Amino acid sequence: xxxxTQTPKFQVLKTGQSMTLQCAQDMNHNSMYWYxxxxxxxxxxxxxxxxxxxxxxxxxxxxxxxxxxxxxEFSLRLESAAPSQTSxxxxxxxxxxxxxxxxxFGSGTRLTVV
Amino acid sequence: AQSVSQHNHHVILSEAASLELGCNYSYGxxxxxxxxxxxxxxxxQLLLKYFSGDPLVKGIKGFEAEFIKSKFSFNLRxxxxxxxxxxxxxxxxxxxxxxxxxxxxxxxxxxxxx
Numbered sequence: 001x002x003x004x005t006q007t008p009k010f011q012v013l014k015t016g017q018s019m020t021l022q023c024a025q026d027m028n029h030n031s032m033y034w035y036x037x038x039x040x041x042x043x044x045x046x047x048x049x050x051x052x053x054x055x056x057x058x059x060x061x062x063x064x065x066x067x068x069x070x071x072x073e074f075s076l077r078l079e080s081a082a083p084s085q086t087s088x089x090x091x092x093x094x095x096x097x098x099x100x101x102x103x104x105f106g107s108g109t110r111l112t113v114v
Numbered sequence: 115a116q117s118v119s120q121h122n123h124h125v126i127l128s129e130a131a132s133l134e135l136g137c138n139y140s141y142g143x144x145x146x147x148x149x150x151x152x153x154x155x156x157x158x159q160l161l162l163k164y165f166s167g168d169p170l171v172k173g174i175k176g177f178e179a180e181f182i183k184s185k186f187s188f189n190l191r192x193x194x195x196x197x198x199x200x201x202x203x204x205x206x207x208x209x210x211x212x213x214x215x216x217x218x219x220x221x222x223x224x225x226x227x228x
Contacts, residue, residue, distance in 0.1 A: 033215055040123070042204060042220035043158075058215060090157065092216075102148060102160040103216060 003027070006091050006106035013081040013113045021076040021109050023091030031094045032074035033103065034058075034066060036087040043090065049074055081113045116141045118207050120219035127195050127226050135190040135222050137205030144210040147188040149179055150218075152202045161203075164188065165210075175199070197228040 004025045013019055025032065030051045035043040035058075045058030047066040055066050063085060065077045074093075078085060088110050092103040121136035139145060149161040162173025169181040179190045188205060205219040 035218075040220060042120075043218040045215050045217070048215045059217075102163055103158075105157045105159075107157045 004091055004093055004104050004106035006089075006109050008109060009107065010110050011112070013078075013111065015082060015113060017081050018077070018079050019081065020078075021089055021091075021111075022073070023075065023106060024073045025091075025093040025104070026072065027093065027095070027104065028071070029093035029095050029104070030071070032068065033092045033094075034064075034074070034076045035090045035092065036060065036085075037090060037108075038087050046076065046089075078111075081111075083113045085111065086113045087111060116145075116207065116209060116217050118205050118217050118219035120203075120205050120222050122222045123220070124223045124225070127224070129197055129226055129228050130194050131226075133190070133192040133195045133199070133224070135203055135205075135224070137188045137190065137219060138186050139188065139205075139207040140186060141207060141209060146208045146210055147179075147181060148206040148208075148216065149173065149177070149188075149190050150204045150206060152204065152221075154201070158204065161190070195224070195226050197226050200224060200226045 007022045033048040034046040037043050044060045049055045049068040052071045067075050088108045090108050091106040094103045117140045119138045147164045150158040152158050164171045164181045172178045202221045202223050204221045206216045208216045
């Protein structure tokens, strides 16, 4: 089924470990986004990529890096995980700079840092 | 900076009651507005969106929202809620410019008792 695929779905890390969250979309969307969701905080934008080859910081970029590998894939990397990065991470994509059709979200990655 | 405020953190209703969830945005230019729903354990799904035209927009599952430009508001309504509407609801706004990202409110949890 067409959509946004995130891997892994669950992950437990120790403080200081690194990992990469993967996101891929097969809808030929130009723009991709990474959000984190925390209770009572809604979704906060970490990084986004308006088009292949570009990335920009969102509201909460500290502690993260991203790579827009190609048009399909947009990965999020935690270089040295901290407990404050325990969250649910959502990747999203949309067809153009302005989301006429709204965003399509992945099913999320639940990350726990101990 | 662009921001979205949702007035209610948690709303509790009985089945068949009417629903109105408040949303205000702050942005000086033209914005696109959205309501998303997240059912327990699932990812976000688009309920409805407003870009231009008729300020009263209808979405899926009997939801509607009214854009009132003078009040910077985009409130979500449903005449008669069902137990299955129990979920978290997010209002989101995006500046109508290429390359900008969705900004979400903190969400409203709706609990409907049967």
